[in-house]
Amino acid sequence: MVNWNAKFAARTGRMRRSSIREILKLTQRPDVISFAGGLPAPELFPIEQIRAAADRVLTERGAGALQYSTSEGIPELRSYLAARMSRPGLTVSPDNILIVQGGQQAIDLVGRILFDEGDRAIVESPTYLGMLVAWRAYNLNYLVVPTDQHGLITELLPPALRQNPKLMYLVPNFQNPQGVTLSGARRAHLAQLAAEHGSVILEDNPYGDLRYSGEDLPSLYAVDAQVRGLSELNGGVIYTSSFSKILAPGLRMAWIAAPVPVIDKLVQAKQGADLQCNTFSQYIAYEVCKDGFIDAHILRLRDAYRQRRDVMLAALEREFPEEARWSKPDGGLFLMVHVPQHINATELLKEAIERKVAYVPGDDFHVEGGQNTFRLNYSNASPEMIEEGIRRLGALLKEVIVRQPA
Amino acid sequence: MVNWNAKFAARTGRMRRSSIREILKLTQRPDVISFAGGLPAPELFPIEQIRAAADRVLTERGAGALQYSTSEGIPELRSYLAARMSRPGLTVSPDNILIVQGGQQAIDLVGRILFDEGDRAIVESPTYLGMLVAWRAYNLNYLVVPTDQHGLITELLPPALRQNPKLMYLVPNFQNPQGVTLSGARRAHLAQLAAEHGSVILEDNPYGDLRYSGEDLPSLYAVDAQVRGLSELNGGVIYTSSFSKILAPGLRMAWIAAPVPVIDKLVQAKQGADLQCNTFSQYIAYEVCKDGFIDAHILRLRDAYRQRRDVMLAALEREFPEEARWSKPDGGLFLMVHVPQHINATELLKEAIERKVAYVPGDDFHVEGGQNTFRLNYSNASPEMIEEGIRRLGALLKEVIVRQPA
Numbered sequence: 001m002v003n004w005n006a007k008f009a010a011r012t013g014r015m016r017r018s019s020i021r022e023i024l025k026l027t028q029r030p031d032v033i034s035f036a037g038g039l040p041a042p043e044l045f046p047i048e049q050i051r052a053a054a055d056r057v058l059t060e061r062g063a064g065a066l067q068y069s070t071s072e073g074i075p076e077l078r079s080y081l082a083a084r085m086s087r088p089g090l091t092v093s094p095d096n097i098l099i100v101q102g103g104q105q106a107i108d109l110v111g112r113i114l115f116d117e118g119d120r121a122i123v124e125s126p127t128y129l130g131m132l133v134a135w136r137a138y139n140l141n142y143l144v145v146p147t148d149q150h151g152l153i154t155e156l157l158p159p160a161l162r163q164n165p166k167l168m169y170l171v172p173n174f175q176n177p178q179g180v181t182l183s184g185a186r187r188a189h190l191a192q193l194a195a196e197h198g199s200v201i202l203e204d205n206p207y208g209d210l211r212y213s214g215e216d217l218p219s220l221y222a223v224d225a226q227v228r229g230l231s232e233l234n235g236g237v238i239y240t241s242s243f244s245k246i247l248a249p250g251l252r253m254a255w256i257a258a259p260v261p262v263i264d265k266l267v268q269a270k271q272g273a274d275l276q277c278n279t280f281s282q283y284i285a286y287e288v289c290k291d292g293f294i295d296a297h298i299l300r301l302r303d304a305y306r307q308r309r310d311v312m313l314a315a316l317e318r319e320f321p322e323e324a325r326w327s328k329p330d331g332g333l334f335l336m337v338h339v340p341q342h343i344n345a346t347e348l349l350k351e352a353i354e355r356k357v358a359y360v361p362g363d364d365f366h367v368e369g370g371q372n373t374f375r376l377n378y379s380n381a382s383p384e385m386i387e388e389g390i391r392r393l394g395a396l397l398k399e400v401i402v403r404q405p406a
Numbered sequence: 407m408v409n410w411n412a413k414f415a416a417r418t419g420r421m422r423r424s425s426i427r428e429i430l431k432l433t434q435r436p437d438v439i440s441f442a443g444g445l446p447a448p449e450l451f452p453i454e455q456i457r458a459a460a461d462r463v464l465t466e467r468g469a470g471a472l473q474y475s476t477s478e479g480i481p482e483l484r485s486y487l488a489a490r491m492s493r494p495g496l497t498v499s500p501d502n503i504l505i506v507q508g509g510q511q512a513i514d515l516v517g518r519i520l521f522d523e524g525d526r527a528i529v530e531s532p533t534y535l536g537m538l539v540a541w542r543a544y545n546l547n548y549l550v551v552p553t554d555q556h557g558l559i560t561e562l563l564p565p566a567l568r569q570n571p572k573l574m575y576l577v578p579n580f581q582n583p584q585g586v587t588l589s590g591a592r593r594a595h596l597a598q599l600a601a602e603h604g605s606v607i608l609e610d611n612p613y614g615d616l617r618y619s620g621e622d623l624p625s626l627y628a629v630d631a632q633v634r635g636l637s638e639l640n641g642g643v644i645y646t647s648s649f650s651k652i653l654a655p656g657l658r659m660a661w662i663a664a665p666v667p668v669i670d671k672l673v674q675a676k677q678g679a680d681l682q683c684n685t686f687s688q689y690i691a692y693e694v695c696k697d698g699f700i701d702a703h704i705l706r707l708r709d710a711y712r713q714r715r716d717v718m719l720a721a722l723e724r725e726f727p728e729e730a731r732w733s734k735p736d737g738g739l740f741l742m743v744h745v746p747q748h749i750n751a752t753e754l755l756k757e758a759i760e761r762k763v764a765y766v767p768g769d770d771f772h773v774e775g776g777q778n779t780f781r782l783n784y785s786n787a788s789p790e791m792i793e794e795g796i797r798r799l800g801a802l803l804k805e806v807i808v809r810q811p812a
Contacts (some may be wrong), residue, residue, distance in 0.1 A: 002606060002642045004667045007572060009522050015674040050472065050686075056462045063448030066456065066654035101507055105680040112543070116415045134678040137518070144807075167412060196706030201407060237407045249473035249683030261410045268421040272540040274511040278684050279656030 001238050008357045011137045033389035035360040035376040038176065038333055040381075044304055045248050046288070046297055053287035054280070061283060069279045071271050072263075073255070077286040082140070085239075088220075089306025089355040092224045092257055096233045096384055098266050099277045102252040103206050106240035107134045108126050109273065110202055113265040114166050115140060121162050122168040124152045126365035126373070128176050141318070142367045151175065151182030154189040161197040168199060172220055176320025177365045177375035181330055184217050191227040192218065194215070200236040206254075207332035209298045212306035214330040221257065243285050245333065246298055251281045277332065305333070305379050311386045312378040319394030321401050326376075332381040336362065338372060343400060345374040351400075357392040417543045439795035441782040442764040444582065448786075450710055451654050452703055453693070457689040459693035460686070467689060470590035475685045478669075478676050479505025479661070483692040489660050491645075493624075498663055502639045505683045506656040506674050509612050512646035513540045515620040515679065516608055519671040520572050521546065528566050528574040530558045532742070532771035532779070534582050534610065537575055545801065548773045555733070557581065557588030559593040574605060578590070580613040580624055580738025583706055583771045585780035587736055590623050597626065598635040606642040612660075613738035615704045616653050620736040640665045649691050651739065652704055652805045657687045711739070711785050717792050725800030727807050732782075739785040742768065744778060749806060751780040757806075763798040 028034075058067045072078065078094040085092040100106045107130060115121075115138040123131070123146045143160035146153050152170060172182040172189075194201055203220040203240070221237040227233045242254035256266060270276070288294055309329065316326055316337075326337040337359075340346065346361040363371030378386060423642060434440075436661040459623075463471045478484065484500040491498040506512045512534060521527075521544040529537070531550045549566035552559050558576060576596075588596070600607055609626040627643040634641045648660035663673060676682070694700055715735065722732055722743075733744045743765075745751065752767040766781030 001605065001640070002665070004665060007520055007606060008671055009518070009520055009525075011522075012671055012674070013517050015671070015678070037474070042473050045469045045472045047464055047468060047472065051461060051464045055457060058453055058457045058460075062453060063451045066451045066453065066656040067448050067653045068443070068445055101680040101684075104678075104728075108679050112415070113418050114413055114415055116417075130681070136678065144733070198408065200410075200413060234407070248469075249474045250472040250688075252680065252682070252684045259408070261412060265414060265418050265421070268418070272510075272542065273514050273679065274507040274658065275536070276658070277506075278658045278687055280654075281684055281687065283449075368667055398704075 003036055005053045006167075011139075012135045014139065014160045032353060032358055033381055033385050033392070034358040035378070035381065035389060036360050037375055037380060039380040040245055040249060040333070041304060042056055043146075044301060046293070049180065049288055049293055049297075050248065050284060053284045056286055057280065057283040065280050065283045067277055067279060068284070071267050071276045072193070073097065073149060073277060074279065074282045074286065076290075077282050080286060081257070082287055085221075085233075085257055087222050088232055090222055090233070092233045095260050095264060096257050098256045098258075098263050099268065099282055100254050100256055100270070101274065101277055102244060102249070103204065103240055103242040103254045104130050104134060105255050105273070106254055107131050107202075107204065109266050109269045110167075110238055110240075111135045111138060111260070112269040112273070120163055120165040121164045122157070123367065124170060124175065125367065126370055127176055127360060127367070128171055129360075130365045131204070132367070136294055144367050147175075147178065149180060149181060151180050151186055152190070154186045154193065155188070157193050165199065168194065168201045169204065170201060170220070171204045171207075173205055173217070174210065174329050174334075176207070176325045176332070177334050177360070178336040179329025179332050179334050180327055181217065187217060187220060187223045188227070191223045192237050194224065195227050200238065203237050204248065205238045206242045206245050210302060210305060210333070212302055212330035218338050233257060237264055238278060246294060246356070247288060247299065249284060251285060252298065253276065253281055297396065307335075308378045308381070308383055308386055311383040312376065312390060315387050315390035317392075319390050321398045323395060323401055333377050334375050335378070336375050339374075339397060340401065341372050342404060343397075344348070346371065348396070348400065352393060352396055355392050355396055357389045359393070415573075417545075420545065424668050436761045438759060438764055439787055439791050439798070440764040441784070441787065441795060442766050443786060444783055445786040446651055446655060446739070447710060450707060452699070454702075455694055456654065456690060456701055459690045463686065463693055471686050471689045473685060475682055475688070477673050477682045478689045479683060480685065480692065482696075483688050486692060486695055487663070488652065490626075491663055492641075493628050495637055496628055496639070497637060497734040498639045501666050502663050502669060504662045504669050504676065506646075506660050506662055506663075506676070507680065507683055507689055508650060508693050509610065509646060509648040509660045510536050510540060510660050511535050511679070512660055513610065514646055515672050515675045516573075516646075517541045517544060518675040518679070521662070521667070526569055526571040526762070528563070528571045529773065530576060530581065531773065532583055532710060532768060532776055533575065533773070534577055535766075535770045537610070537769070538773070540698050546734065550773050553581075553584065553586060555586060557586050557592055557764045558596070560592045560599065563596070563599050567599060567605055571605065574600065574607045574608060575608045575610065576626070577613075579611055580616065580735050580740070582613070582738070583740050583742045583766070583768065584733045584742040585735025585738050586733055587620070587623065593623060593629045594633070597629040600630065600642050601633050609643050609645045612648045612651050614647065615811055616708060616711060616739070618708055618715055621688060628739065639663060639672055644668055652700060652707065653691060653694060657691060658684065659687055659691045681745035714787070714789055715783045717789040718782065718796060721796035722800075726798050727800070727804045730803060739783050741784070742781050745780075745803060746807065746808060747778050749803075752777065754802070754806065758799060758802060761798050761802055763795045763802075766800070
């Protein structure tokens with residue numbers, strides 16, 4: 001027999017299957033109410049618009065929609081996204097845009113061009129699990145900065161910035177897993193600190209369009225340009241966003257916006273990774289966007305998800321034990337629950353699944369700790385299912401707290 | 407200003423834009439007859455079948471075709487491919503299959519799970535450019551084994567095998583760039599040597615279905631199983647093939663077939679890289695395949711490409727100087743031309759493009775050397791354009807040989 005284990009690269013020892021993906025499999029049983037995934041509501045997918053777009057693309061572009069295309073992405077979609085990201089006084093050019101295979105590939109490609117093994121990176125605590133999975137290969141030294149209800153506590157950044165990190169990774173809007181949003185004042189402070197220390201930021205913004213309350217805040221790429229006095233996207237921010245949460249994740253369409261020298265390196269990494277994105281799906285995404293459908297659709301998504309968030313927050317208030325606390329997001333798909341220190345959310349998950357309800361344990365979102373936290377998604381289940389699921393989970397938590405007093 | 411150059415990882419110093427991709431851009435001008443790309447003939451894309459498949463998928467599967475799915479790929483397509491790859495006495499299971507984003511991602515993911523920096527790998531000379539691009543990050547030591555008209559000269563393998571390479575990389579059918587096919591006797595010899603030395607093979611087979619003359623030869627995964635006495639795909643071969651050349655490259659659909667422990671590692675790498683392939687395109691590919699359309703379509707492709715190959719071979723005979731030699735492929739999309747040693751194909755390309763004809767210089771396909779070779783593609787241009795393009799190129803070569811006698 002072939003001894004494959006002797007062949008695998010050293011870095012594979014640090015790889016493991018993503019818990020979320022594995023849990024998704026367990027919770028696909030229809031009787032389980034799953035708050036575990038990050039799945040958008042399938043009943044809100046614009047199936048008929050996608051069908052019409054696919055048809056129109058094949059009629060109007062023919063074989064061109066099915067042929068090889070450029071690694072950067074189709075020009076039409078790059079131009080559309082550049083215009084969408086431009087702001088008064090700040091021009092984003094199509095040359096600043098690279099189309100990628102979902103937000104996960106954005107994170108992966110940025111890692112490929114920036115990290116040498118053992119590099120330092122600043123991350124929020126908690127932070128996005130998919131980033132930790134993608135960058136495991138580089139054996140990074142994470143400089144972990146705490147968060148509160150206003151996001152990353154920028155006052156605590158300077159000691160970490162002085163350690164010469166390659167990058168700061170942030171999800172400033174409705175962060176996954178907490179749903180917390182970085183305040184306007186902290187955005188300005190963060191950009192100021194980054195400029196002072198010659199530091200760069202990866203701004204991961206898959207949820208920014210999904211705001212249900214409060215006011216929109218400027219993206220870090222715009223704040224950074226303002227601080228540096230730039231009128232082009234040529235500062236210290238690599239930005240990424242995605243069509244997964246506002247159109248459909250199965251199309252795997254996302255993009256990176258960055259200074260041209262960074263895009264140039266990313267294109268080289270993209271060529272080695274998979275040559276280019278799906279030509280057909282790029283044209284479909286462009287068709288759905290170009291006449292404004294996506295903007296109307298985003299308003300519908302906001303209304304539906306706002307209701308689900310409100311239903312979940314009300315149910316938590318009603319059903320959860322007083323020992324639990326949770327975040328109150330202004331948008332996005334997630335909130336995070338803290339239970340008393342002695343309760344291990346990973347161990348509790350087995351019991352939760354027996355009671356037909358699921359979540360993601362928080363430790364996967366932490367470089368260290370987080371065992372007494374878990375993430376709840378409120379976009380995928382109906383309001384009725386949310387109420388029932390939170391009831392099941394609340395009953396379990398109350399039992400556990402009686403069973404194992406602190 | 408931000409000094410991005412100081413941020414980039416050391417490995418990016420070895421990265422550069424793929425010449426083929428850059429040349430593709432130059433040769434998109436309609437007056438240039440390009441033999442440079444590896445583009446299939448767009449007029450043969452089954453646009454109506456893809457349109458009908460997209461429509462049917464959205465009707466029958468609805469939102470499920472647009473939602474997140476598993477990293478391994480949709481079960482229907484994995485099962486179809488497993489059955490397609492099974493042979494009498496050799497069962498390939500759906501668990502042996504991972505769906506990937508084009509053949510390039512197959513090569514990239516295999517690199518991620520196998521290579522530590524500086525590892526050794528056995529490659530053919532010449533070899534596939536896209537592999538060299540994907541694996542540049544690992545700074546590999548290539549053990550280069552020559553080829554002749556029957557493919558890799560397996561008699562020359564043992565000294566390389568004794569140096570403990572991580573992998574042998576081969577394109578056994580209609581190799582890119584030469585169009586050469588590994589003979590049946592050498593397949594058996596290769597598998598025997600691999601088993602004796604505990605070596606493993608990456609069998610890259612994007613062109614195997616496109617045979618225009620001669621008889622089909624068994625795949626290396628099947629020969630390997632026979633040599634090792636295995637009835638399951640559990641030997642020393644990682645196999646990859648693609649829908650790009652038999653359906654449409656813009657869908658970015660390919661697959662890897664490998665022993666389950668290898669698939670397990672590859673799935674972890676896939677999760678970090680981009681989570682999963684496009685759900686919609688996977689269902690489209692499955693729809694187009696499941697009722698046998700793809701097999702009928704392959705027969706049509708063979709007829710059309712056979713004609714183009716024959717036209718190119720006849721034109722080469724007629725138009726090229728007697729100092730040139732070229733390979734005579736039994737299938738695939740490419741052949742390779744050797745010109746006298748003192749002619750540099752990269753330098754000559756500028757003159758060729760001025761005369762409205764293009765090719766890919768051969769040095770990109772070589773770890774070392776190959777400056778007096780170039781690759782011609784015969785799948786993308788019509789027979790008339792092939793004749794005209796070869797006429798232009800032949801005239802140029804004759805002039806250069808007169809201008810710069812050896």
